[in-house]
Amino acid sequence: MNQTTPLNWEENGKQRTASWRAEHTPPKRVVLADDTLAADTAYRLACEGTGLLWKGDFQNARLLLQAMVRRLDKPAKRKTRGKNQADAPVDPATGFHAHRLAQSQRSRVLNSLLIELKDDYSIALRRAPDVKQACNEAWGRGDGQNGVVPLRVLQGLIGAHEWRKNGVEVAALGGTDQRIHPHYGVFSPVRGEYVDLVAKAPLPAALQSTSLAFDIGTGTGVLSAVLVRRGVERVLATDMSDRALSCAKDNLQRLELTGQVELLKTDVFPPGQAALVVCNPPWLPARPTSLLEQAVYDEGSQMLKGFLAGLASHLCPGGEGWLILSDLAEHLGLRTRAELQGWIDEAGLKVLGRLDTQPRHPKAQDATDPLHAARSAEVTSLWRLGV
Template sequence: MSSLPETEILPVLQWEEGDAVRSMRWQSESGVNPPRRVVIADDTMSADAAFRLASEGTGLLWRGDYQNARQLLQAMVRRIERKPRKTADAPRDAFNLHRQAQSQRARTLGMLLMEVSADYTLALRRAPDIRQACNEAYGAGSTPFVVSLREILGLIGAHEWRKTGVEIASLGTKIHPYYGVFSPVRGEYLQLVADAPLPARSLAFDIGTGTGVIAALLAQRGVEQVVATDLDTRAISCARDNLSRLDLRDRVEVIQADLFPPGKAPLIVCNPPWIPARPSSAIEHAIYDPDSRMLRGFLQGLKAHLAPQGEGWLILSDLAEHLQLRTREELLQMIEAAGLSVIARLDTRPVHARASDASDALHAARSREVTSLWRLAVA
């Protein structure tokens, strides 16, 4: 695994198998603690028994056929979906119930466990080769560990996305997301960046670059130099890789920074997480922003980093407003308190499947969602 400070204590999973007590390092991308109780599971375990044990918080360490484990996980999903969903009239309550249900679902399904060797192999019948997917996500291996099957499936899916890429219409090419880096699947906000009038073409900052897609789009539009920032090391690597693929590394510099790089620019762009709530995994930091930390930080620091007559572009969904988690008045107050004014606003409606899915728990809010590019200037 990637190197860690000597003082960091890695979580350990312990279980009984045969006549011995065994233990192994625990791996959880979402930071979930290892289950306190573990039983050995194989092809003879029924879906009902597995679901009951997992619902009670018992880990199921799999020793059977890999493909049978995948089928068992799907059977557990079906049992969760059969349960009546709690509903609420108030949007905020509906959101909280939705998050609770998501959390419980993740805990239950995360109880089906796999042992992975130090070289990232699975010693199971019909197991796939996950070595490259693990190396891409975790770095070089060093010690065996136990991880949930769900996380393994996530690794495999992320590897396929990274390999094949995601088509970006406004770029006219593909972006290759890394594991743990949010994929730019919602193209409507990128089209706003493609359509907004540029205040200058000399320099731009892209704050929280992620895959580097906005930085690439700005460079493609003719901005001569772009400085893209992110705190996450995976995002830094991902953005640099994508910009190299697009032959833009000579025009886009990617640096690790908390929000702003040094200096000033005539254009500063930020697409912060749009929902003020706590994320439950690394990738959810692109969606959930506790107390609107990144949004507030961007607005409060914008004035000091904008060149004269410069613009700050805030790209933000209003979903939080429809969920009653933040009001439009609060957003406007943040802008005013930061010494900024609104020049103009470009709006678009989402085209992703959830926006029209009436069965979605948050459909009432999603159906009214608007994503905006706020053109901001120093007041």
């Protein structure tokens, strides 16, 4: 969040300024909008890059946003083509980048509808919800200044608050408490298939003499919790994100596992060696455009390469590295299996085995999804690697 960026607009003949509370660049032009604004006009202004600072009924702002979504989703009219003309085939990588560009443009348009927050995160609009707790969880205590946030981002904060309050059931945890509570900006373990792989893979024999595991990029702490529930006596979990470390600490306290898991802020590996090193890096080599996307996209596969390159020196004799990775990037033409195997070989590693599973998330079954061909063929694997 870029709280230091000021957003300026004119209201009642006076210049107003507030902090911009969103990750993306604020609009250069802002106009006031209320219940009299027609959806077509709002959509046109948003497409032109104009921010719409809402001054009407809050629930009507929600309805206007839904109307803008419908206009974005309306199928474009296709140009008439000659009888012998056929649609040029699009390779998967080109299709993926076109999809990302469309997502970016869609986000820019929908994030044009803005809500002003007071310095205590309250909203001075009719029928506005109380979002103070959601904002405090995401941003910390207010800085004494009014702020402006896209309504769509505010809805994300409210959704993140509900996820954090209710938690996500993770059957692989076993025991009486099987819920993980993700925080704002920390990727939720809603894709349980990769957690199931960690719960089912055979533990390396080296753990019998050195019962220590490293959890690289711990996020919510779910994999650390699964390893401890499986009998690993001690886990050292790392992450570079303060949000993730705070989230993992909260979950481990809820599960009463803080005595077995130590959290450390560091880039990839902690010092020393372990009998098991687990890593679930971002699966797609592309540039993230938001905080949450950092769990999915990693430009140049930097974390994946770093994990493989440093793994051998952090394994004790007989130890294993578990790499959890989807092959979606291969189906999208963003990375080849030969490249992955080459990085494994260059690191002095060998493949001891591999466990595969099919994705269970809804998009894998959604034929209307632009990436359906790749998603329907996707396989998530746990690669057991040794020196």
